[in-house]
Amino acid sequence: MTSTVAPKVPDGADPHDSGDPGDPRDPRGLRSGAPLLDAWLRASAAGSGDAARMSIPGHKQRPDLTGAVVAGDIPLYAGLDTVKHADAVLAEAEQRAARLWGADWCRFSVAGSTHGNQALALAVGRPGDEVVVSRTLHRSLLLGLVLAGLRPVWVRPEVDPASGLPRAVPVAAVLAALAEHPGARAVFLGDPSYVGTTGDLAGHAAAAHEAGVPLIVDAAWAAHLGFHPSFPPHALAAGADAMVTSAHKALPAWTQGALVLARTDRLDPARLDRAFEATHTTSPAGTILASIDAARELLARDGEALSGRLLAAVAAARARLAAVPGLAVLDGPDIEPGKLVVLLAGTGAHGHRVEAELIAAGMPVEMADRDTVVPIVTLADEPEHVAQFTDALVAAIERHRSTPRQPAPGLVWGLAPQVVLPPRDAFFAPHETVPADAATGRVSAELVAPYPPGVPVLAPGELVTADIVAALRAVLADGGRVAYAADPSLRTLQVVSEPVRSDPSGAARQ
Ligand SMILES: Cc1ncc(COP(=O)(O)O)c(C=O)c1O
Numbered sequence: 001m002t003s004t005v006a007p008k009v010p011d012g013a014d015p016h017d018s019g020d021p022g023d024p025r026d027p028r029g030l031r032s033g034a035p036l037l038d039a040w041l042r043a044s045a046a047g048s049g050d051a052a053r054m055s056i057p058g059h060k061q062r063p064d065l066t067g068a069v070v071a072g073d074i075p076l077y078a079g080l081d082t083v084k085h086a087d088a089v090l091a092e093a094e095q096r097a098a099r100l101w102g103a104d105w106c107r108f109s110v111a112g113s114t115h116g117n118q119a120l121a122l123a124v125g126r127p128g129d130e131v132v133v134s135r136t137l138h139r140s141l142l143l144g145l146v147l148a149g150l151r152p153v154w155v156r157p158e159v160d161p162a163s164g165l166p167r168a169v170p171v172a173a174v175l176a177a178l179a180e181h182p183g184a185r186a187v188f189l190g191d192p193s194y195v196g197t198t199g200d201l202a203g204h205a206a207a208a209h210e211a212g213v214p215l216i217v218d219a220a221w222a223a224h225l226g227f228h229p230s231f232p233p234h235a236l237a238a239g240a241d242a243m244v245t246s247a248h249k250a251l252p253a254w255t256q257g258a259l260v261l262a263r264t265d266r267l268d269p270a271r272l273d274r275a276f277e278a279t280h281t282t283s284p285a286g287t288i289l290a291s292i293d294a295a296r297e298l299l300a301r302d303g304e305a306l307s308g309r310l311l312a313a314v315a316a317a318r319a320r321l322a323a324v325p326g327l328a329v330l331d332g333p334d335i336e337p338g339k340l341v342v343l344l345a346g347t348g349a350h351g352h353r354v355e356a357e358l359i360a361a362g363m364p365v366e367m368a369d370r371d372t373v374v375p376i377v378t379l380a381d382e383p384e385h386v387a388q389f390t391d392a393l394v395a396a397i398e399r400h401r402s403t404p405r406q407p408a409p410g411l412v413w414g415l416a417p418q419v420v421l422p423p424r425d426a427f428f429a430p431h432e433t434v435p436a437d438a439a440t441g442r443v444s445a446e447l448v449a450p451y452p453p454g455v456p457v458l459a460p461g462e463l464v465t466a467d468i469v470a471a472l473r474a475v476l477a478d479g480g481r482v483a484y485a486a487d488p489s490l491r492t493l494q495v496v497s498e499p500v501r502s503d504p505s506g507a508a509r510q
Helices: 035-045 086-101 112-122 139-148 171-180 201-210 269-278 286-322 351-360 383-399 423-428 466-477
Strands: 105-109 130-134 151-155 187-190 215-218 242-246 258-262 372-374 431-435 492-496
Touching: 035 086, 035 286, 086 105, 086 258, 086 286, 105 112, 105 269, 105 286, 112 139, 112 215, 112 242, 112 258, 112 269, 130 139, 130 171, 139 151, 139 423, 151 171, 171 187, 171 201, 187 201, 201 215, 258 269, 258 286, 286 383, 351 372, 351 383
Parallel strands: 130 151, 130 187, 187 215, 215 242
Antiparallel strands: 105 258, 242 258, 431 492
């Protein structure tokens, strides 16, 4: 994302003026309903090179040292407002977001849904407690379990045999997990999934509430849901008690901007605050926060119209792509209608080759593996750009068309890991580095995930199997990225030193 260098206030203008309706820095006049955006516009109007400023940021808004890279950066404290008052402006903006999503607690994060997931993990239960969690969770939640010392009871989505992609986690799986683990303190699910499959969140909420626990939803990709009648309701509207969503993914907000929203019938608001603050910076970027506020005001005002445009663009792209021989798209009532997921197997084209062409054409996509391409279409996309992209995609596929094949079942979606130690025990256990082949039969000390989607294939505490090592190596050999392993070549893996022991206090000992 680019930022503009803050223009100087025109001579004679009041830098505290609350808004020029024709201000090109706020083309839709959102500032009147967005207090943090208003504060950012005022602060940035004060201009650069404020030599008398004796507070951070260290760049002091000077463009002549590190240059344009710091342009637009204004902290919340002593930036958007004074150190003593900025909290109040932030709280007002967060309350507006809470109202929009029907929550009674909301915080803006400058550290993505990663931070939100970890905050929510820290907000339930005590170390050693169990929680029901989808195994297709993002790595951030798994590390949240490590931080909080929670023990996962895994539930898994069904996998569609035709595409190898996940459907939703069945409500029956959550009901069974809650029945088998009556002490579980919460249910954590991801919805929609990375590939846009959606599940019965109302059914999950009923199951969780029947067991007296909150349903917490990672909706990282779904900040736009609920703002058009053709979209499914967002997680809170479907009955969830909390959700995290990345404003920077689905909405026009700065990278890292995210919201954590909750209804506090089953969650303690003070605990939520403590958990949120525990892992958030004390110096949040006001620019990121103001962009979340602006995106929230945009959704409130124009959400339905922009969503309608997105829906039409995606529907047109799906229709165009589905008409190409051998090519398929995910579609149907259980697929988020704003998501475009392209299935290549029937064309024989390899996703990495197709992706490389798209990158060369200046049209990078979010994810590509051999059988799947996932472009992200958002409220910011004009239909003609989506159509141009679709043409480029079809042309690239045609250039790489080959013998149709069966899709490989997605490595991360069907995993049934053998858990030997709780994630926290394994994370803190003494470990050793061994050749990957010798790691088979040992307990992983590290988290290894093809990225995207960032769903761990190996998590701390899980048994390393020959199949998993082979499958991870196959991802690398096929040109995919395998992230977070201490040895990115996967020649070695880090395993828990033997003998492996679990400690109920949360730290494994030798
Ligand atoms: C399902 C899911 N949850 C959480 C995250 C983390 O989001 P962020 O990048 O905003 O920290 C991601 C990132 O891709 C994700 O896919």
